[in-house]
Amino acid sequence: MPESEALHASHVLEYPYSRSVGPVIGAFLTGLRDGKLLGVRGTGGSVIVPPTEYDPATGEDTGELVEVGPGGVVESWAWVPNPLPKHPLARPFAWALIRLDGADTAMLHVVDAGGPDQVATGDRVTVRFRPAGERIGAMADIEAFVPEGGAS
Amino acid sequence: MSGQTTAEELGPVTTLATPIRLDFEFTPGVAQSRFLRGLEKGKFVGQRCPTCGKVYVPSRGSCPTDGVPTTEDVDLGNVGTVTTYCVVNVPFAGQSIEIPYICAQVLLDGADISFMGLIQEIPTDEIRMGLRVEAVWVEPEELTPSLASVRYFRPNGEPDADYETYKDYL
Numbered sequence: 001m002p003e004s005e006a007l008h009a010s011h012v013l014e015y016p017y018s019r020s021v022g023p024v025i026g027a028f029l030t031g032l033r034d035g036k037l038l039g040v041r042g043t044g045g046s047v048i049v050p051p052t053e054y055d056p057a058t059g060e061d062t063g064e065l066v067e068v069g070p071g072g073v074v075e076s077w078a079w080v081p082n083p084l085p086k087h088p089l090a091r092p093f094a095w096a097l098i099r100l101d102g103a104d105t106a107m108l109h110v111v112d113a114g115g116p117d118q119v120a121t122g123d124r125v126t127v128r129f130r131p132a133g134e135r136i137g138a139m140a141d142i143e144a145f146v147p148e149g150g151a152s
Numbered sequence: 153m154s155g156q157t158t159a160e161e162l163g164p165v166t167t168l169a170t171p172i173r174l175d176f177e178f179t180p181g182v183a184q185s186r187f188l189r190g191l192e193k194g195k196f197v198g199q200r201c202p203t204c205g206k207v208y209v210p211s212r213g214s215c216p217t218d219g220v221p222t223t224e225d226v227d228l229g230n231v232g233t234v235t236t237y238c239v240v241n242v243p244f245a246g247q248s249i250e251i252p253y254i255c256a257q258v259l260l261d262g263a264d265i266s267f268m269g270l271i272q273e274i275p276t277d278e279i280r281m282g283l284r285v286e287a288v289w290v291e292p293e294e295l296t297p298s299l300a301s302v303r304y305f306r307p308n309g310e311p312d313a314d315y316e317t318y319k320d321y322l
Contacts (some may be wrong), residue, residue, distance in 0.1 A: 005182075005185070006179050006180065006181055006182045006185045007179065007180055007184075007185040007188055007189070007297055008177065008178070008179045009177075009178050009179075010175065010176065010177055010178070011175075011176040011177075011178040012173065012174070012175055012176070013173070013174040013176065014171055014172065014173040014174070015171060015172045015173075016169070016171050016245065017169070017170045017171060017172060018167050018168070018169050018170070019167060019168045019170050020166060020167050021165060021166060021167060021168050025168075026164050026165050026166055027164065029165040029168065030164045030165045033162070033165060086173075137165035137168070138168060138169075
């Protein structure tokens with residue numbers, strides 16, 4: 001290599017942030033670790049998932065936690081044909097807004113559906129959790145949603 | 153579930169790890185690559201400005217005062233002078249050296265700019281401006297084109313440098 005040639009190297013910069021989650025998101029994440037999906041009751045009895053401390057429409061405090069799912073409906077979706085290293089699945093998948101049974105809002109997560117011709121708005125999907133021993137209280141405790149009664 | 157930790161034992165989730173990771177492909181450029189290749193050979197290589205004659209280490213490839221390319225490589229010695237220093241007593245995430253330790257600006261003999269180095273083999277209450285130090289390198293087979301090739305600087309036993317010799321480099 002000639003002396004004049006410039007060197008080259010990969011360099012990783014990582015900030016190991018840790019957030020405190022508060023009582024409501026904390027309860028939701030604890031629920032995920034326990035294999036349960038939790039929402040919270042907002043103004044007028046609507047159920048917000050993931051739960052928030054305040055109703056986003058009225059700003060009022062939210063109330064009791066309620067269990068939702070495990071099934072739900074795909075409200076909209078986008079196919080990811082070439083997943084990136086940071087994506088939750090290494091194979092092609094759909095990002096989807098999923099309204100869980102018993103919820104009035106939709107939650108963003110992954111649908112593991114095999115191909116873009118196997119996911120559609122209005123489809124029924126159901127949650128697939130990671131095994132109990134691998135769950136840590138994070139969104140990734142949900143491995144993916146899968147078509148209800150489907151082959152995936 | 154026997155043998156597994158129960159949810160009661162774990163307690164509620166209160167924190168969430170949210171690391172932010174940035175993957176860079178870095179090139180130091182031609183001038184700094186020379187400096188780094190010098191480190192791989194166990195020596196400090198600077199460059200001299202053809203106009204003002206100042207020697208920069210590591211060189212950025214041009215003189216910031218005169219705005220001209222620095223083309224002449226200068227092999228610098230292993231010995232320099234502590235111009236300023238800081239004793240680090242505060243622990244922080246990712247710290248790789250036991251506290252307290254000394255971080256200092258070292259002005260290598262023949263150079264016109266200091267750079268930061270770790271000072272070891274001296275009690276932290278004996279560090280001082282003007283201390284003469286020498287670089288301690290890693291074993292020859294461990295040399296890489298990186299500042300990690302310099303383990304640290306240590307006192308070389310010479311009398312302290314006269315303030316006049318480094319007062320323009322503070």
